Amino acid sequence: MDAGGNWATVGQRSRGGRRVHKQREKRKGxxxxxxxxxxxxxxxxxxxxxxxxxxxxxxxxxxxxxxxxxxxxxxxxxxxxxxxxxxxxxxxxxxxxxxxxxxxxxxxxxxxxxxxxxxxxxxxxxxxxxxxxxxxxxxxxxxxxxxxxxxxxxxxxxxxxxxxxxxxxxxxxxxxxxxxxxxxxxxxxxxxxxxxxxxxxxxxxxxxxxxxxxxxxxxxxxxxxxxxxxxxxxxxxxxxxxxxxxxxxxxxxxxxxxxxxxxxxxxxxxxxxxxxVCKTKRSKIEKKTKWWKLKKEECCEEFRQKLRQALGGQVVLPDDWETTAEVIRETGRKVLGVTTHARGDREREPSPVF
The missing domain is CATH 3.60.10.10 (Endonuclease/exonuclease/phosphatase)
Incomplete structure (x- = not known):
């Protein structure tokens, strides 16, 4: 019986059954x-x-x-x-x-x-x-x-x-x-x-x-x-x-x-x-830092300030490049954000930092 109190025909029931069957097949793969x-x-x-x-x-x-x-x-x-x-x-x-x-x-x-x-x-x-x-x-x-x-x-x-x-x-x-x-x-x-x-x-x-x-x-x-x-x-x-x-x-x-x-x-x-056919597992998409935002003056200035703070106020970079590189990457992620691969996100060439 449908919402209006009418009995469904055999054809209506079978169409509904087919929809359910297709949905189940879709879930299976x-x-x-x-x-x-x-x-x-x-x-x-x-x-x-x-x-x-x-x-x-x-x-x-x-x-x-x-x-x-x-x-x-x-x-x-x-x-x-x-x-x-x-x-x-x-x-x-x-x-x-x-x-x-x-x-x-x-x-x-x-x-x-x-x-x-x-x-x-x-x-x-x-x-x-x-x-x-x-x-x-x-x-x-x-x-x-x-x-x-x-x-x-x-x-x-x-x-x-x-x-x-x-x-x-x-x-x-x-x-x-x-x-x-x-x-x-x-x-x-x-x-x-x-x-x-x-x-x-x-x-x-x-x-x-x-x-x-x-x-x-x-x-x-x-x-x-x-x-x-x-x-x-x-x-x-x-x-x-x-x-x-x-x-x-x-x-x-x-x-x-x-x-x-x-x-x-x-x-x-x-x-x-x-x-x-088994569904193939989607590979984990690596999130990328939005370095292209450094082309905007306000973003670039904020990044410089946050980076100096992270480096302890030093103007000259320390000799330990591995540590420095990680600080730069972490600061970039916090200030500029990372991609979500939603429509509109796209990777561009980074602007020079220093």
Whole structure:
């Protein structure tokens, strides 16, 4: 009810709620919202512009891409304001990329192309360090040695990242973590898909070992928005996003995007992340003596008189210059005042004292 005794409408209440929310956000400090995703494209050949258009349409800022099958280690524009950083050694298999919205390209500090299955980018966004890792795990039928090499590379990349920096790991793990989280509550939620397999257990073990959380599993979605791979009658969840457990609160949503045709079998997984930017402490401003007032005759005369009194009535300055300089500075502060850095205060060249 308002001051006039009328009941407020739903719209009025929501507008007021938004104002309060904005005020709270202002008190907390600045934040940067990001939409970060992952997608196994099967091949990047002929799909650059299509991928960029999808990212623009779905408002995705950063996308990790797997199984690109591009040979080389370069960065190139793919149109629509997006740039792709890629690495691959064979045009027939593997290959990983990270695609950035053009406005974030200047924020890239480091690119690590570890192998054709693991690469990472380090960005600095409003003072926050964000590490994005793209990975493609060996398929179930691959040799044990190849699987061990992948996990070793992923471990090495994760361990090289300083504790204070954000980490988002986006990988086609080719494994199922499964539905439910009994015994694994510290690293995953209940909303996986179907049964866990050996490769999925390796994902959970990695999360425990590295203090990470499997983001997909924390958000209750209908089955269609949890399935990341569809082929014929087969439906599975193999593409996952992981973040530090301590930063899980910065992710407000994560789901599978349906209705896109860039990839034939896989679907894009996207999470919404909000980086809280700490306010920088204002440096203490040094107050300066208003020496320019000595250009005024009355100020100059008062300063001379006060200085003589402070020096004990001596006309000739004492030999101890350090002591004399401090007396001059202190007298100047008392007689002339100091700056407050308010409008109108400005530093000027001092007039000669003697």
């Amino acid at each position: 600045k934040s940067v919202g990001l939409r970060i995703g992952t997608l196994n494209v099967g091949t990047m050949t002929g799909k650059g512009r299509e991928l960029a258009d999808m990212m623009e349409r779905r408002k995705v800022d950063i996308l990790c891409v797997q199984e690109t099958r591009w040979k080389g280690s370069k960065a190139r524009s793919i149109g629509a304001g997006f740039k792709l950083f890629y690495y691959g050694v064979d045009s027939k298999r593997n290959g990983v990329d990270v695609v950035l919205k053009e406005e974030f390209v200047r924020n890239v500090l480091e690119v690590k192309r570890v192998s054709d299955k693991v690469m990472s980018l380090k960005l600095e966004i409003e003072g926050v360090m964000l590490n994005v890792v793209s990975g493609y795990a060996p398929q179930i039928g691959c040799e044990l040695e190849e699987k061990e090499r992948f996990w070793s590379e992923l471990d090495e990349v994760k361990e090289s990242i300083p504790m204070g920096e954000r980490v988002v790991i986006e990988v086609d793990f080719n494994g199922h973590v499964g539905e439910g989280n009994t015994g694994d509550e510290e690293v995953m939620g209940k909303f996986g898909f179907k049964e866990r397999n050996l490769e999925g257990q390796m994902v959970v073990d990695f999360a425990k070992r590295m203090d990470m959380a499997v983001v997909n599993t924390y958000f209750q979605k209908r089955e269609e928005h949890r399935v990341t791979y569809k082929s014929g009658g087969r439906r599975t969840q193999v593409d996952y996003i992981l973040c530090r457990r301590g930063n899980l609160k910065e992710i407000s949503d994560c789901k599978v995007v349906v209705g896109e045709s860039v990839a034939r079998q896989h679907r894009m997984v996207v999470c919404r992340m909000t980086l809280m």
